[in-house]
Every structure is written in structure tokens, then in C-alpha cells.
Amino acid sequence: MMTTLTKNPAARSDQRPARPGRIRRGGLRRYGDLKIALFFIAPAMIGFVLFYVVPTIRGIYLSFTEYNILGDPEWVGLDNYAAIAKDPLFWNSLAVTGQYVLMNIVLQTALALGLALLMDRVAKSTLVRGALLLPYLMSNVIAALLWFWMLDYQIGIVNQFIEWAGLPRVAFFGSEEWAIPTQALINTWRHMGYTALLIFAGLQSIPQHLYEVAKLDGASPFQTFRKITMPLLRPVLVLVLVVTVIGSFQVFDTVAVTTQGGPVNATRVIQYYIYQRAFTESDFGYGSAIAVILFLILALVAFIQMKFLKGNESDLD
Amino acid sequence: MTTTTSRAPQPAAARRPATTRRRPFNARRAGAWTLLALAIAVSVLPFLWVFRTALSTNGALATQSASLLPADFTVGAFMRVFGLQSPADAVAEGGSGAAIDFWLYLRNSIIFSSITTAGAVFFSAMAAYAFARLRWKGRNAVFSLFLGTMLVPPIFTALPNFLLIKNLDLLNTMLGMVLPYVFMTPFAIFFLRQFFLNMSREVEEAAMLDGAKHLRIFFQIVLPNAAAPIATLALLTFIGQWNEYFWPLLVGSQDEVRVLQVGLGVFKSQSPQGAPDWSGLMAATLVSALPVLVLFAVFGKKIVNSIGFSGIK
Numbered sequence: 001m002m003t004t005l006t007k008n009p010a011a012r013s014d015q016r017p018a019r020p021g022r023i024r025r026g027g028l029r030r031y032g033d034l035k036i037a038l039f040f041i042a043p044a045m046i047g048f049v050l051f052y053v054v055p056t057i058r059g060i061y062l063s064f065t066e067y068n069i070l071g072d073p074e075w076v077g078l079d080n081y082a083a084i085a086k087d088p089l090f091w092n093s094l095a096v097t098g099q100y101v102l103m104n105i106v107l108q109t110a111l112a113l114g115l116a117l118l119m120d121r122v123a124k125s126t127l128v129r130g131a132l133l134l135p136y137l138m139s140n141v142i143a144a145l146l147w148f149w150m151l152d153y154q155i156g157i158v159n160q161f162i163e164w165a166g167l168p169r170v171a172f173f174g175s176e177e178w179a180i181p182t183q184a185l186i187n188t189w190r191h192m193g194y195t196a197l198l199i200f201a202g203l204q205s206i207p208q209h210l211y212e213v214a215k216l217d218g219a220s221p222f223q224t225f226r227k228i229t230m231p232l233l234r235p236v237l238v239l240v241l242v243v244t245v246i247g248s249f250q251v252f253d254t255v256a257v258t259t260q261g262g263p264v265n266a267t268r269v270i271q272y273y274i275y276q277r278a279f280t281e282s283d284f285g286y287g288s289a290i291a292v293i294l295f296l297i298l299a300l301v302a303f304i305q306m307k308f309l310k311g312n313e314s315d316l317d
Numbered sequence: 318m319t320t321t322t323s324r325a326p327q328p329a330a331a332r333r334p335a336t337t338r339r340r341p342f343n344a345r346r347a348g349a350w351t352l353l354a355l356a357i358a359v360s361v362l363p364f365l366w367v368f369r370t371a372l373s374t375n376g377a378l379a380t381q382s383a384s385l386l387p388a389d390f391t392v393g394a395f396m397r398v399f400g401l402q403s404p405a406d407a408v409a410e411g412g413s414g415a416a417i418d419f420w421l422y423l424r425n426s427i428i429f430s431s432i433t434t435a436g437a438v439f440f441s442a443m444a445a446y447a448f449a450r451l452r453w454k455g456r457n458a459v460f461s462l463f464l465g466t467m468l469v470p471p472i473f474t475a476l477p478n479f480l481l482i483k484n485l486d487l488l489n490t491m492l493g494m495v496l497p498y499v500f501m502t503p504f505a506i507f508f509l510r511q512f513f514l515n516m517s518r519e520v521e522e523a524a525m526l527d528g529a530k531h532l533r534i535f536f537q538i539v540l541p542n543a544a545a546p547i548a549t550l551a552l553l554t555f556i557g558q559w560n561e562y563f564w565p566l567l568v569g570s571q572d573e574v575r576v577l578q579v580g581l582g583v584f585k586s587q588s589p590q591g592a593p594d595w596s597g598l599m600a601a602t603l604v605s606a607l608p609v610l611v612l613f614a615v616f617g618k619k620i621v622n623s624i625g626f627s628g629i630k
Binding site for chain 2: 033034036037038040041043044045046047048050051052054055056058059062069111114115118119121122123126128129130131132133134135137138139140141142145146147148149150152154155156157160189192193194197198201246249250252253256257271274275278279284287288291292294295298299302
């Protein structure tokens with residue numbers, strides 16, 4: 001039950017309540033439990049309305065206003081969006097975040113897939129999995145500071161190694177070309193083991209007899225991997241990809257703790273830019289409008305995920 | 318589970334020289350283990366390096382930057398972090414001399430994470446019960462709405478939520494910090510609903526025939542039976558809350574309510590220009606990581622085994 005990761009929450013749960021057998025058996029009971037259900041759901045409902053529904057609506061409303069916290073929001077129509085379209089800093093943040101997301105997808109997925117295959121082959125022990133999971137349990141702030149120290153230009157251990165190898169020292173956080181790859185590396189370090197565990201769980205759910213049949217048919221390991229492992233792993237990989245993309249689009253913590261958007265604009269990612277506009281410059285309308293755009297981008301990603309997952313869901317069932 | 322090791326490497330191994338033929342997978346396995354060991358080293362060794370740095374003196378770090386042992390061993394960094402060092406001593410050891418009190422942040426982190434975890438898990442369990450075990454009109458529609466909130470990026474609701482907390486005059490209060498989390502998390506509801514759906518109905522129905530009310534069924538049958546998943550959920554929620562940074566940064570920037578993660582960021586920015594207080598910073602980092610490390614040492618198996626499921630998050 002715990003490891004059924006291929007189950008897509010949204011798709012599955014929609015089908016779930018239909019279970020005809022259960023409802024008929026439930027006929028023992030009174031027709032509806034609306035009153036008692038309202039009681040059970042009340043606290044969650046308060047949180048849901050106050051901190052999810054209302055702020056979502058309010059956030060969209062604010063994006064059409066000019067609002068600097070003092071006074072009242074003033075309706076300005078699409079002005080914020082028009083300004084954003086011409087804002088080089090916004091486009092820069094989008095490009096920077098895009099690079100970051102891309103590096104994460106490639107690095108993280110490739111490394112995690114490799115690790116999952118290795119674990120599947122030689123080590124399934126909880127200890128190995130636990131060791132690989134350790135970075136993921138640390139906060140972004142801790143991961144950022146840990147690497148800020150290890151990658152320090154002057155006395156960081158990584159630059160020591162680089163120097164011993166006869167290469168020039170690298171200003172990981174201080175140079176424009178390295179700043180974003182460094183952020184992506186930190187994130188990859190933190191998520192690599194976690195993602196590997198997800199893929200590993202997917203590997204475990206592939207029925208063994210398929211491999212035995214393939215072996216009897218004389219399939220090579222590479223063929224087996226391409227024709228059996230990859231197709232059956234696809235739902236998991238799509239899920240992993242989406243989790244990675246949606247998570248990386250919202251990068252903030254590591255940037256806020258280390259480079260704060262710099263050097264120049266090299267790490268001014270979207271969420272950090274929103275934070276600056278809203279909280280440093282008290283421009284809540286403008287910040288909200290960028291947040292709406294980020295929301296739309298993520299919704300698009302989620303939509304594409306749904307389409308992908310639906311097409312793949314039957315693979316294992 | 319057990320057959321996987323023999324599945325792939327055979328043809329390649331057969332081509333190997335006689336010495337390895339007796340145990341055909343040897344070379345392959347050795348290679349795989351090497352790579353795996355490398356990944357484990359990359360995951361774990363940085364923590365040892367942090368520990369070593371935290372026990373060093375700042376001045377010595379620069380000259381012995383590659384020695385494996387602490388450079389000029391001292392526990393001064395830990396004392397500094399907990400505000401036990403006089404400002405003069407702190408400056409002498411390379412600290413900024415600014416007041417810093419991780420006891421306070423530690424306390425705040427524990428309060429913040431405990432309250433939000435207890436509230437979110439309990440209220441989410443109630444809601445999950447209604448979604449899984451009760452039949453009422455609109456149930457599925459409401460559940461879909463709840464699930465939908467998982468898609469809303471936290472930054473999007475953070476701005477209006479900040480305004481709400483500000484209007485309620487709750488900035489820099491523990492109440493303002495915990496409010497958005499304490500009623501539920503969509504993931505917790507989803508997670509527990511899955512378990513409640515799969516629980517056997519017989520006991521529950523027998524109790525109902527005996528005239529037991531839903532409240533009693535919830536407390537005396539459903540909750541005890543779901544103790545294991547609830548414990549897992551509480552563990553995951555607690556770690557997640559412990560690591561939360563963005564919201565506490567917005568709402569709890571002042572000392573009295575500042576949590577560890579925010580305190581770390583402040584400590585880092587306090588570091589004197591030119592020569593950061595590395596050993597102090599690493600000691601602080603270790604202090605912030607310690608509770609999670611302890612939880613992981615005790616409940617590691619539970620956490621590791623939950624990953625296949627929580628990946629949906």
C-alpha cells in the first residue's frame with residue numbers, strides 16, 4: 001500500500017468513491033451523514049477557506065491593483081501585466097529559473113535513475129537507502145550553508161581538491177556563469193537520493209516474471225531495459241519529472257541564504273524576484289501579478305502531467 | 318525482490334576470464350558497489366565535514382583548510398551559537414560579536430513544528446474520516462477541491478496570507494506563524510484518506526449496530542487502527558515544518574518567534590565581511606540539523622519506507 005507510487009492521486013481518487021459494493025453494504029446505515037460530516041470536516045474547512053481559497057482569489061485580485069501595504073489597493077486593470085511584459089528583470093528571472101529547472105531535470109533524473117538501478121541490482125538495504133535519503137531531510141537553508149562553506153573560494157574543501165587537480169579555483173557563488181549551476185547542484189545534491197528512492201519503488205513494482213520471460217527469449221540486458229524496464233517505469237518517471245519541475249520553479253531558500261539574486265542578476269529567480277518586489281519594495285500588486293504568472297506556468301506543467309499520466313496509467317494494471 | 322540480482326549481468330559476465338567465472342557477477346557487482354559507495358559518500362561526508370569545521374577555530378581553518386581533523390580543536394563555536402561566549406571572546410575567535418541565541422530559536426522551532434504537526438495531523442484525520450467513511454452529498458467535489466490546493470504554489474498564497482496575518486495584527490506572533498498550517502494540509506488529508514478507505518469495515522459496522530456514534534468510532538476504532546500511518550505522517554509533517562523557511566521568514570522575523578532556519582540565515586548575514594565566522598555558522602547548521610538527524614536515527618526505517626508513498630506530495 002505504502003509503495004504504490006504509480007497511483008496518481010488525482011486520477012485515482014476520482015474513481016475511488018464509485019466503488020459500488022461498498023455503498024450498497026453501507027445501506028445498513030442512515031441515508032446520509034451530512035451533519036456529522038460537516039462536524040468532522042469543519043476545522044479543515046476553516047483552514048481551507050481562510051488560507052487557500054480566499055488568498056487565491058485575493059491574490060488574483062491584487063494582481064490587478066497597485067498596493068503598497070499602506071492604504072487601500074487601487075484598481076489598475078492590466079497595468080501590472082503590461083509593465084511585466086516590458087520588465088527586463090522579469091524576463092531575466094524567467095530565463096534564470098528556466099536554466100535552473102533544466103539543469104535540475106537533467107542532472108537529477110539521470111543521477112537518480114542510475115542510482116535506482118544500482119540499488120535494484122546490488123543493495124536494497126534500508127541502510128543504503130537511508131544514507132542516500134539523508135540530504136533530503138535537511139532543510140534548504142542547511143543544504144545551502146553546507147555547500148556555501150564547502151564551495152568557498154578561499155578555503156572551501158572543494159576548491160582545495162580542484163587546486164590539487166591542477167585546475168584554477170572556481171568562484172562557485174561569486175561568478176555569474178557559475179552561480180545558477182551551483183544552485184542547481186545544491187538542489188540536485190539534496191534531491192538525488194529522494195528521487196532515486198521514488199524510481200526504486202517504481203522498479204520494485206515491475207513484475208519479476210516479465211524479466212524471466214525476457215531472459216528465456218534470449219533478450220540482452222539492454223533490450224530488457226529498453227523494452228521492459230523503461231516503458232513500465234514511465235509513469236514513475238513522469239511523476240518524478242513533474243515533482244522536479246514544479247519544485248524547482250519555486251526555488252527560493254538557497255538563493256535567499258547565499259547569493260540573494262546576485263552576482264548582478266545571475267540568481268534572481270522568479271520567487272526571489274516576487275519576494276523583492278512585494279516585501280523589499282512594498283509593491284504587492286506587481287508581486288502578485290508575477291505570482292499569478294508563476295501559478296499559470298505551474299498549472300500548465302500539471303496539466304501536461306495529467307495528460308501524460310493518463311496515457312500511461314494502464315501500463316501496470 | 319530476490320531475483321533481480323541475477324537478471325541482467327549474466328551475458329557480460331560469461332565473457333570474463335576464468336578467475337571470475339566461479340562467481341560470475343563479481344566484477345560487475347564491484348563496479349556497481351563502487352558507484353553506490355561514491356553516491357553515499359557524497360550524501361553523508363559533507364555532514365562530517367560540517368562537524369569537523371564546527372569544532373575548529375576560525376583562524377586555524379584558513380591555514381589547515383584540508384586537514385581532516387578539527388583545526389585547532391575548540392567547542393567555542395557551539396558556545397558562541399548558544400550565546401554562552403562573551404562578545405569579546407566571540408570576536409577573538411572570529412565571530413561577529415552580535416548577540417545570537419540558538420536556544421531561543423531551537424525552542425521556537427520546536428513549538429512551531431509541534432503545534433502545526435499536531436493540529437494538521439489531527440484535523441486532517443478528522444477530514445479524511447469524513448471523506449473516506451461518511452457518505453454525504455458533494456463529498457467527492459469537496460475532496461477534489463481540497464486536492465486542487467496542492468497545485469497552488471505556496472508563494473502565491475503567501476502574499477495574501479501575509480496581508481491577512483498583518484491585518485489581524487499577528488505579525489511576529491507564534492499564532493500568526495502556525496495559523497496557515499494548523500488546520501490541515503492537503504497532503505495529510507489525501508494520505509490518511511487512502512488508509513481509511515482500505516480499513517476493514519466490519520468492526521466499524523458492528524460498533525455501529527451496538528449504537529456507537531461516529532465520534533466514538535473515530536476515536537476508539539479508526540484512530541487506533543491507523544496509528545502506524547498517522548505516526549508516519551506526523552513524522553513527515555514535523556520534518557517538513559522544521560525545515561520551513563519562507564513563511565517564518567515573512568511572518569516571524571523578530572527574535573522572540575524566530576525559528577532556526579530563519580536564525581541561520583540571519584547568522585550568516587551577520588558574519589563579519591571578509592572573513593565569515595565559518596565554525597560558528599557550521600555549529601549553528603549542525604544544531605539546526607540535529608533534531609531531524611535524531612528523528613532519522615530513531616525512525617529511519619519508517620521514513621525510508623514511506624517514500625514511495627509520499628512522493629505524490
